[in-house]
Amino acid sequence: MTNPTELKYSKDHEWVKLEGDIAIVGVTDFAQKQLTDIVFVELPENGKKVEKNKPMAVIESVKSVSDVFSPVTGEVVAINESLKDNPDTINKNPYDEGWVAKIKIVDNSELDGLMSAEDYEKFTAENH
Amino acid sequence: MDFIPNTKQDQEDMLKEINIGNVSELFKDIPDKVLLKDKLKIPSGLSEIEIKDLLKKISEMSNISFSYFLGAGAYKHFIPSVVNHIVSRSEFYTAYTPYQPEISQGMLQAIYEYQTMVCSLTGMEVANASMYDGASALAESCIMAVNITKRNEILMSKAVHPDYRQVVETYCKAHSFSLVEVDFEGGVTAVDVLKEKISDKTAAFLVQSPNFFGCIEDLNEIEKIVHDNGALFNVCVVEATSLGILKSPGSFNADIFVGEGQSFGNPINFGGPHLGIMATKQMYVRHLPGRIVGGTVDSEGERGYILNLQAREQHIRREKASSNICSNEALCALTATVYLSSLGKNGLRKVSELCLQKAYYLAEGLSKIGVEIKFKADFYNEFVVKVDDASRVNSELLKKGIVGGLELSKYYPELSNCLLFCVTELNTREEIDKLVGVVKG
Numbered sequence A: 001m002t003n004p005t006e007l008k009y010s011k012d013h014e015w016v017k018l019e020g021d022i023a024i025v026g027v028t029d030f031a032q033k034q035l036t037d038i039v040f041v042e043l044p045e046n047g048k049k050v051e052k053n054k055p056m057a058v059i060e061s062v063k064s065v066s067d068v069f070s071p072v073t074g075e076v077v078a079i080n081e082s083l084k085d086n087p088d089t090i091n092k093n094p095y096d097e098g099w100v101a102k103i104k105i106v107d108n109s110e111l112d113g114l115m116s117a118e119d120y121e122k123f124t125a126e127n128h
Numbered sequence B: 001m002d003f004i005p006n007t008k009q010d011q012e013d014m015l016k017e018i019n020i021g022n023v024s025e026l027f028k029d030i031p032d033k034v035l036l037k038d039k040l041k042i043p044s045g046l047s048e049i050e051i052k053d054l055l056k057k058i059s060e061m062s063n064i065s066f067s068y069f070l071g072a073g074a075y076k077h078f079i080p081s082v083v084n085h086i087v088s089r090s091e092f093y094t095a096y097t098p099y100q101p102e103i104s105q106g107m108l109q110a111i112y113e114y115q116t117m118v119c120s121l122t123g124m125e126v127a128n129a130s131m132y133d134g135a136s137a138l139a140e141s142c143i144m145a146v147n148i149t150k151r152n153e154i155l156m157s158k159a160v161h162p163d164y165r166q167v168v169e170t171y172c173k174a175h176s177f178s179l180v181e182v183d184f185e186g187g188v189t190a191v192d193v194l195k196e197k198i199s200d201k202t203a204a205f206l207v208q209s210p211n212f213f214g215c216i217e218d219l220n221e222i223e224k225i226v227h228d229n230g231a232l233f234n235v236c237v238v239e240a241t242s243l244g245i246l247k248s249p250g251s252f253n254a255d256i257f258v259g260e261g262q263s264f265g266n267p268i269n270f271g272g273p274h275l276g277i278m279a280t281k282q283m284y285v286r287h288l289p290g291r292i293v294g295g296t297v298d299s300e301g302e303r304g305y306i307l308n309l310q311a312r313e314q315h316i317r318r319e320k321a322s323s324n325i326c327s328n329e330a331l332c333a334l335t336a337t338v339y340l341s342s343l344g345k346n347g348l349r350k351v352s353e354l355c356l357q358k359a360y361y362l363a364e365g366l367s368k369i370g371v372e373i374k375f376k377a378d379f380y381n382e383f384v385v386k387v388d389d390a391s392r393v394n395s396e397l398l399k400k401g402i403v404g405g406l407e408l409s410k411y412y413p414e415l416s417n418c419l420l421f422c423v424t425e426l427n428t429r430e431e432i433d434k435l436v437g438v439v440k441g
Helices: A029-035 A108-113 A117-127 B008-017 B023-027 B048-060 B081-087 B105-122 B134-149 B162-175 B191-197 B219-228 B240-244 B282-287 B330-368 B390-399 B429-440
Strands: A014-019 A022-027 A038-042 A055-061 A065-069 A074-079 A101-105 B153-157 B178-182 B202-208 B232-237 B256-260 B276-280 B292-297 B303-308 B382-386 B418-422
Touching: A014 A108, A022 A029, B081 B330, B105 B240, B105 B276, B105 B292, B105 B303, B105 B330, B134 B153, B134 B162, B134 B202, B134 B232, B134 B256, B134 B276, B134 B282, B153 B162, B153 B191, B162 B178, B178 B191, B191 B219, B202 B219, B219 B232, B232 B240, B240 B256, B240 B330, B276 B282, B330 B382, B330 B418, B330 B429, B390 B418, B390 B429
Parallel strands: B153 B178, B153 B202, B202 B232, B232 B256
Antiparallel strands: A014 A022, A022 A101, A038 A055, A055 A065, A074 A101, B256 B276, B292 B303, B382 B418
16 A cells, blocks of 8 residues: 555654644554554544644554554544444555544644655655 | 472582582672571471371361351351362462463463353453452542543442441542542431532442441442432442342443452451452443453464453553553452352352341341341341440350451441341351340340
8 A cells, every 4th residue: 555645644653634724644554554453442532632742542453552643733623433343444444434533733834744655655664 | 390309419410510619609799797607596397297296286276166247348158169179270279370371271261251250240241350359449440430531539438348448548549539438327328418429520439239237228329320420330249149149230330340259269368368350341341450361263263262451551551551450369260260150040049048048037036135236228148236235245155156246336436336247158047046045145
């Protein structure tokens, strides 16, 4: 799976898609491969205030439990309820149906610090 | 693995290998002036015959058969001999923690069965592999409730066992939870006081049923009040056999169940080890502390068992753990499992019926001779009486070889000259009649 070029990527393997002032956040294909079978997702509460680089969700797989860090600062306006019953959607479709949360952001410029698909490609190749 | 001590030859070979003259040279780093040079002041060893003789004499010093009417958190029940036979098998008795599932299937399966039985008996959806004892399990249920509700206040009935309440207090203090006690009236939790004290700050209400006084609480009423306030309903059972006859806490929509499993096949053990039981709703399973055994299939599709959800305390994300427990009472849990297996549903029901009936038989007997039964509430196998001189009653009973009820004044000053009597299936009609006779006189 190639990393979609319209998305931005964080060093902690989250992706962001900006739609107006709403940032849709999920974890990358690289992340889901590393995690292996995901069995449980602890989603943030609607309305929760999240901060850039602070943990906002938890993904539990058969071999580990990992924090999902928010790549942006803002307020959670939607969470992917389908992950409660089908956490493995993240494995099957990390960039699409496997989105984790939608965050209403205050500062679009936060996305400038994130990587492009190309940079993320290089990042994962050299560091892992 | 067997233990085989080193022979003199082994020692000589080892010393030669590392080029040391004698064993004392290995301790040369210890300053000479702190080295113990004298022989330890213990008598020399005895032969097996002499030891057997000595121990027999010592045991005969306490070879008086009493009849026991004392409970209050630890209960004398009949333990079928099959329990000890199975539990003392070295495969079970010496088994270590089942971290490596491939070499621990026996123990893991036994604990899985234990968890299953706990769910059956309590009506809860998921149970853990046991806690240290009922008191610490109750305290842990507070932490669970605070984490789940994100509220900081714990409400607890004063009719919960005083030792349990002390433990809860300790944990609450350490975690900076606020702890509020709810009074009892007529031997059970005062529901209007509960209504008054509960609020949207309350994470959970802790209630024990049958409570410390043996009285059966109105869990139906209490559940409504607790859930109306968005708090969790934590139910504690200390006399485990009561689960054989009373409606299960799960049927009352308890959120967290904690209990003391000592009554299931475990001797009183001078106060421990005992058996903490903990169970909850499936949706809270990730908040459950301690070990959990899960069923799964191996690479060949065969049924197997493992320790599951281990990411909560000891292995990863320890800083996110809600508890520091990293053990369980495996042997005691196994004992309970064997006990329950050997009794079966009908057997356990029989045990609890006997406890209940005999307790009421004693209560009626005492009532007939003019002794006041302190509380009007229904009870299971313990009840409180009020007498003129509680300590005198107990000393008279003791002279006749009867261990009487617990004097309550030291735990509840308002209950002066009150005794908490307990009756189990082990108390015979003759013993009960004898007790009544002594009290009458």
